[in-house]
Amino acid sequence: METLNVKVSRKNPELIAPARPTPHEFKLLSDIDDQEGLRVQIPVIQFYQSQRSPYGEGKDPVEVIRDAIAKALVFYYPFAGRLRERADRKLVVECTGEGILFIEADADVTLKQFGDPLLPPFPCLEELLYDVPNSAGLLHCPLLLIQVTRLRCGGFIFALRLNHTMSDAVGxxxxxxxAGELARGADIPSIPPIWKRHLLNARNPPCVTCTHHEYDEVQDTKGTLIPLDDMVRRSFFFGIAELAAIRSRLPLYLQHYSTFELLTACLWRCNTIAMSPDPSEEIRILFVVNSRRRFNPPIPDGYYGNALAFALAISTAGDLSRNPLHYAAELVKKAKSNVTEEHMKSIADLMVIKGRPNLTVVRTYIVSDMRHAGFEEVDFGWGKPAYGGPAMGDVSAIPGVVSYCIPFKNNKGENGIVVPVSLPGNSMDVFVKELEGMLKDSATGVFITSAL
Structure with missing residues (x-):
């Protein structure tokens, strides 16, 4: 796969404005939106197979999607604006109606050439999601960049880059x-968008009531951040059998733990053993929690801002490595349960009091659950994607720190979760060995593995 050479012919980038006039106004982001850790660009990618669209014979996906985006921006018009920064680093969207960047492209490759199965990181991503010069800044730049690339086989690729301060994955x-609904002929979206960013603003006066070690300032005194060129990337599939084997490691009183809690604990433990830190060092797991249903009343459907929290668990490397899996699982469960409405308000207050600090990534492993975001359901009229979700297996700015849990069907037709992992070569060998131990059936001694 690494040798695939994708030759892409692109037209000049254009701005797609809302299809109808929209209000010119200023809309404040929430104090969760504009924290330092979300002031980044996030790429996603969708691969669509060649098939007839039931919504019109011979339609061009580029034209259909271009028109649908313009219509969608009427409802989501803040995306067509530009970010400004006010006093105390407060971000606000000026709804100018200038539009989002759109690129039309053609590639002389087929969908099959991207591999079977389709898994991130994808080759030649920079060709499939062209970084338009001077477009990726935080302020005064388009908030979305979309490239639609037709493939030789008749399929197409929809790639998108988002300014993360505007939305989380759900949003x-x-x-x-x-946009998909409008492309398929709807007049309005089935879920009306809701701004209401004030729901996640700091209180007046702000008052931090919870502990937020995820925003601690931790110095990397031992050089634990890994150079990108030392990385090995592998993807691991967890189906019913694999998850059952891991769950069998938990005592009976913890069998109710969720799949995500179980898998996160397993990944954290294996990753720590693989990296072999000093046993006395503090090791962290950070994972994303959607807080929408943790408010009373819940944050309304249609809210498309960031409603995420970064839940944190901490252990010494020695305790994490020596103890059985349920030690890590209980830490993960407790960190997840700590995300409450009060916790979210306390984070917003912390942002205002401390100047919107960044998350720490030193000695931290981050897991982001993409299983319920819905990328794999987005349909522009050509059916659901063969793959939809993160364009990279990790975040290249902080290699080896982030893994995504992505819904996936393997080549046997089994639904499960795929997790791309990046580690130095020697550490990857240890990670695989530890994971195989977790996947060993305790009754038969047989390794449970599913080929990707």
Whole structure:
């Protein structure tokens, strides 16, 4: 796969403005939106197979999607604006109606050439999601960049880059799904977008009531961040059998733990053993929690801002490595349960009091659950994607730190979860060995593995 050479012919980038006039106004982001850790660009990618669209014979996906985006921006018009920064680093969207960047392209390759199965990181991503010069800044730049690339086989690729301060994965999928509905002939989105960013603003006066070690300032005194060129990337599939084997490692009183809690604990433990840190060092697991249903009343459907929290668990490397899996699982479960409405308000207050600090990634492993975001359901009229979700297996700016849990069907037709992992070569060998131990059936001694 690494040798695939994708030759892409692109037209000049254009700005797609809302299909109808929209209000010129200023809309404040929430104090969760504009934290330092979300002031980044996030790429996603959707691969669509060649098939007839039931919504019109011979239609061009580029034209259909271009028109649908313009219509969707009428409802989501803040995306067509530009970010400004006010006093105390407060971000606000000026709804100018200038539009989002759109690129039309053709590639002389087929969908099959990207591999079977389709898994991130994808080759030649820079060709499939062209970084338009001077477009990726935080302020005064388009908030979305979309490239639609036709393939030789008749399929196409929809790639998108989002300014993360505007939306989390759930909010982004809501916008993409709205565009898909409009592409398929709807007049309005089935879920009306809701701004209401004040729901996640700091209180007056702000008052930090919870502990937020995820925003601690931790110095990397031992050089634990890994150079990108030392990385080995592998993807691991967890189906019913694999998850059952891992769950069998838990005592009976913990069998109710969720799949995500179980898998996150397993990944954290294996990753720590693989990296072999000093046993006395503090090791962290950070994972994303959608807080929408943790408010009373819940944050309304249609809210497309960031409603995420970064839940944190901490252990010494020695305790994590020596103890059985349920030690890590209980830490993960407790960190997840700590995300409450009060916790979210406390984060917003912390942002205002401390100047919107960044998350720490030193000695931290981050897991982001993409299983419920809905990327794999987005349909522009050609059916669901063969793959939809993160364009990279990790975040290249902080290699080896982030893994995504992505819904996936393997080549046997089994539904499960795929997790791309990046580690130095020697550490990857240890990670695989530890994971195989977790997947060993305790009764038969047989390794449970599913080929990708």
């Amino acid at each position: 982004l999928v809501q916008f993409m799904s709205a």
